Amino acid sequence: xxxxxxxxxxxKLEAACKLALVEQQTLAEQAGLTSQDLELxxxxxxxxxxxxxxxxxxxxxxxxxxxxxxxxxxxxxxxxCLHWLGEYQHALTFYGYALVMDACSPDASxxxxxxxxxxxxxxxxxxxxxxxxxxxxxxxxxxxxGEQAQQLLSALNNQ
Numbered sequence: 767x768x769x770x771x772x773x774x775x776x777x778k779l780e781a782a783c784k785l786a787l788v789e790q791q792t793l794a795e796q797a798g799l800t801s802q803d804l805e806l807x808x809x810x811x812x813x814x815x816x817x818x819x820x821x822x823x824x825x826x827x828x829x830x831x832x833x834x835x836x837x838x839x840x841x842x843x844x845x846x847c848l849h850w851l852g853e854y855q856h857a858l859t860f861y862g863y864a865l866v867m868d869a870c871s872p873d874a875s876x877x878x879x880x881x882x883x884x885x886x887x888x889x890x891x892x893x894x895x896x897x898x899x900x901x902x903x904x905x906x907x908x909x910x911x912g913e914q915a916q917q918l919l920s921a922l923n924n925q
Contacts, residue, residue, distance in 0.1 A: 774828060776856070782832040783863075794833040804834050811843055820850040831860070838867035838874075845877060854881040872901035872911040879918065888922060895919040 786792050794804060811826030827844035834840060845860035858881050865874035879894035895915045902912020 774824070774856075779828065779832055783835045786835045792834050792836065797833065799833060804830060804837070808839065808843070815843065815847065815850075820847040823847050824851070835863075836867075838864045841867070842874065842877075845874075849877060849881060849884075852884075854884045857881050870901055870904040872898035872904075872908050872915065875901055876911050876915050876918075879915065883918075883922075892919065892922060895922070 782793055807826050807830055811823045811830065814820075814823035814826065824844065824847035827840055827847055830837070830840035831844050841860045841864040845857045845864065848854075848857035848860065858878060861874045861878045861881065865871075865878065868874075875894050875898035879891045879898060882888070882891035882894060895918055898915035899912050899919070902908040902915065
C-alpha cells in the first residue's frame, strides 16, 4: 500500500516488463496504443506531479511503465512518485531501470543517492553521488545535476 491511498500490483508490473524483455512486445503494442496516446498520459502524469499530486500521478506513470517499459522517462516518473511518497525501496527499483537505460545520464544516479540517504545508507548514497558527478561530465546539459550531487556529497563529507 502506498500512502494509504493507492495499491500497486508490483507482480503485474513485473510481468509487463518481462513480456517486453522476453517476448519483445509491449502492452501498448498489444492494445494498439500510439506514441501520441502514451505522450498524452505522460503529460497528464507530469502535470499531476508538478501540481503536488504524486498519489494521482503514480497511476499515470504505472500505466506507462506497464504499457511501454522502454521509455526511461516513464521509469523516472514512477520512481519520482514513489520517492515522494516515501516508498524509497520501490523508487530505487525504477530509478535503477532508468539508469540501465541511459548509463551516461546523472539524473537517476542522483535520485538513487537521495533514496539511499532517506534509507540511512550513507555509503551507498556517497557512491551514487560520485557516479552522478562522473556522469555529469558526459554532456553540458548534465552539469547542473553534477553540481547538485557535488553539493550534497560535500555536505555528507562535512558531517
